[in-house]
Structures are given as structure tokens and as C-alpha cells.
Amino acid sequence: MDGLELLVDLHRSARRQGPGGDDETRLAIRLSGLGDASDVRIADIGCGSGASTLVLASEIDAIVTAVDFVPGFLAELETASEHAGLRDRIRPLNTSMEALPFQDGQFDAIWSEGAIYSMGFANGVRSWRRFLRPGGILAVSELTWLTNDRPPDLQDHWTREYPEVDTAARKLDVLEESGYAPIGYFVLPKHCWMDNYYTPMRGRFRAFLDRNGNSAExxxxxxxxxxxxxxxxxxxxxxxxxxxxxxxxSTL
Ligand SMILES: C[S@@+](CC[C@H](N)C(=O)[O-])C[C@H]1O[C@@H](n2cnc3c(N)ncnc32)[C@H](O)[C@@H]1O
Incomplete structure (x- = not known):
């Protein structure tokens, strides 16, 4: 298996492929005002196996186009949406977030939890803007420094892994400079990382290593x-x- 295949093998059976939580998706929906709307068209970009997609489709009167470039994650979402009775509201789409086949103004909302880093926050919010109708909602979660100063080893690690990591003030500037008016912001609490992501991942390590014959990779x-x-x-x-x-x- 190559690096991507190994990553998919480790994460495919997980409920989430990144930090997040159903309650936090609901909080973002409340802040967006989308819960009161009808016939909403949403794209959930980098949806993985669709934890957020399922919440969006159950909480909002919406059709959700669920985009990911890993077919195995979308297959998990299809099974889960069938079980949840939400299949008619969810349209899986296997494509890259960098080459989306959408029309200008096609969506009332673009959602993306823990995935926009893949093309970079500034590049992503600028590229996706045209797919939103004027007044449409962008809701994205993004790696963020919580303080202005931080320990050097933490700074070095994340700057190396994701050079665009920055404070909320800078991310809000990017949104304003890119033709958006910020209407809400909150920080994912610790349980979204530990209980919903890291601890379940740790529980899969043994079986993952066994399946892959303890290969060096x-x-x-x-x-x-x-x-x-x-x-x-x-x-x-x-x-x-x-x-x-x-x-x-509406301008720009
Ligand atoms: C950290 S995971 C988050 C998944 C999901 N949103 C969640 O919160 O559980 C990032 C997701 O983005 C997808 N992804 C990364 N780069 C992509 C790209 N260029 N096009 C489409 N999907 C991509 C990955 O396959 C993965 O499912």
C-alpha cells in the first residue's frame, strides 16, 4: 500500500477522519441560520465518511452534495445514510476539492470540516466563493492558534505540517479580504480531539498494524x-x- 492507501486503511472505519463533533456541527448550523431555511442546497467538501453530512441532512431541509476524493470514505457514507434513512438527501460525489464541477451560485451553503487545509485556507475560501449564491453561507473548521505566543516545539511542528496555521484574527482577515462577512466563530473543545478522534484512532492501531504485517510504512x-x-x-x-x-x- 502507498501512503494514501495506508491512511485510508487506518481511518476508513472511523466515524470521523478529523477532530469534530455532532453537537459542534449543530452549533455551527445554529450560528448560520440554515436550520430555519427550506430547500437548501449544501456542498460538504472533504466530507470523509460523512459525520457532518449526516447531521446537516438530518437537521436542515436540504440536499447535501458530499464531496471527497477517497471512494472508500464515500462508500461508508452511503451505508450510513441508508441506515439513517437519509439516502435521498445525500448525493456523494467522488472528485477533488480543487476541481469542483459546480456552477456559479449553485449552493446556499458550503460546509467543510477539517479538510480545507488540503488546498490551503485562503486558496479554498477564494476558489469556492463563486459556487455560493450572494448571501450564501460558508462554514469551515480550520487549524487555529488559540494564543498569540506558543511553545517553540508546537510552533515548529504545525508550521512545518501546515504553514498556513494562524490565529483566528488572521483567519477572519482572510475571510473579509476574500469577499465574506464573518457571522460566527467558536473553538472546537478538547473532547472533539480526544474522545471523537484521537482515542478511537489509538484503539485501531493494533489491528491496523496486524493487517499490514507491521510493515515499516x-x-x-x-x-x-x-x-x-x-x-x-x-x-x-x-x-x-x-x-x-x-x-x-454580494460585491467583489
Ligand atoms: C481530516 S479529514 C476530515 C473528514 C471529515 N470532514 C471529518 O471531519 O470527519 C479530510 C478529508 O478531506 C479529504 N480530502 C483531502 N484532500 C482532498 C481533495 N483534494 N479533494 C477532495 N477531498 C479531499 C480526505 O479524503 C478526507 O476525507
Whole structure:
């Protein structure tokens, strides 16, 4: 297996492929005002196996186009949406977030939890804006510094992994500079990382290594994930995902 296949193998059976929570998706929906709307068209970009997609489709009168470039994650979403009785509201779409086949103004909302980093926050919010109707909602969670100063080893790690990591003030600037009016922001609490993401991942390590014959690549992946988890456990007061909710302005 190559690196991406190993990552998919480790994460495919998980409820979430990144930090987040159903209650936090609901909080973002409340801040967006979408819960009161009808016939809403939403794109959930980088949906993974669709934890947020399922909440969106059950809480909002909406059709949700669920985008991911990993077919195995979308297959998990199809099974889950069938079980939840939501299949007619969810349209899985296997494509890259960098080449979306959408029309201008096609969506009332663009959602993306823990995925926009893949093309970079600024690039993502600028590229996706045209798919929103004027006044449409952008809701994205993004790696965010919680303080202005932070321990050097934490700073070095995340700056290396994701050079765009920054404070909420800077992310809000990017949104305003890119043709959005921010209407809400909150920080994902610790349980979204530990209870919903890292602890279940740790529980899968043994079976993952067995399945992959303890290959050097599989062991290296587990070590990388363990290092990230222990960094988070030490420094959770400095780093989280910020959840940004903004409205597309009509100008620009
Ligand atoms: C950290 S996971 C988050 C998944 C999900 N939103 C969640 O919160 O559980 C990032 C997701 O983005 C997807 N992804 C990464 N790069 C992508 C790209 N260029 N196009 C489409 N999907 C991508 C990955 O396959 C993965 O499912």
C-alpha cells in the first residue's frame, strides 16, 4: 500500500477522519441560520465518511452534495445514510476539492470540516466563493492558534505540517479580504480531539498494524500519529480547530 492507501486503511472505519463533533456541527448550523431555511442546497467538501453530512441532512431541509476524493470514505457514507434513512438527501460525489464541477451560485451553503487545509485556507475560501449564491453561507473548521505566543516545539511542528496555521484574527482577515462577512466563530473543545478522534484512532492501531504485517510504512504512520497525539495532549490550550461561519458578500 502507498501512503494514501495506508491512511485510508487506518481511518476508513472511523466515524470521523478529523477532530469534530455532532453537537459542534449543530452549533455551527445554529450560528448560520440554515436550520430555519427550506430547500437548501449544501456542498460538504472533504466530507470523509460523512459525520457532518449526516447531521446537516438530518437537521436542515436540504440536499447535501458530499464531496471527497477517497471512494472508500464515500462508500461508508452511503451505508450510513441508508441506515439513517437519509439516502435521498445525500448525493456523494467522488472528485477533488480543487476541481469542483459546480456552477456559479449553485449552493446556499458550503460546509467543510477539517479538510480545507488540503488546498490551503485562503486558496479554498477564494476558489469556492463563486459556487455560493450572494448571501450564501460558508462554514469551515480550520487549524487555529488559540494564543498569540506558543511553545517553540508546537510552533515548529504545525508550521512545518501546515504553514498556513494562524490565529483566528488572521483567519477572519482572510475571510473579509476574500469577499465574506464573518457571522460566527467558536473553538472546537478538547473532547472533539480526544474522545471523537484521537482515542478511537489509538484503539485501531493494533489491528491496523496486524493487517499490514507491521510493515515499516505502517509502523511509521502509527508513530507519526502518536507523536501528534502526545503534542496535542501537552499543548491543547494553544491549538485547536476554529469553526468559522461567514456570509458571502454580494460585491467583489
Ligand atoms: C481530516 S479529514 C476530515 C473528514 C471529515 N470532514 C471529518 O471531519 O470527519 C479530510 C478529508 O478531506 C479529504 N480530502 C483531502 N484532500 C482532498 C481533495 N483534494 N479533494 C477532495 N477531498 C479531499 C480526505 O479524503 C478526507 O476525507
Amino acid at each position: 505502517a509502523v511509521a504512520l502509527v508513530e507519526t500519529e502518536e507523536a501528534e497525539i502526545s503534542l496535542y495532549e501537552r499543548y491543547s490550550e494553544y491549538i485547536s480547530y476554529g469553526f468559522y461561519i461567514a456570509r458571502r458578500t
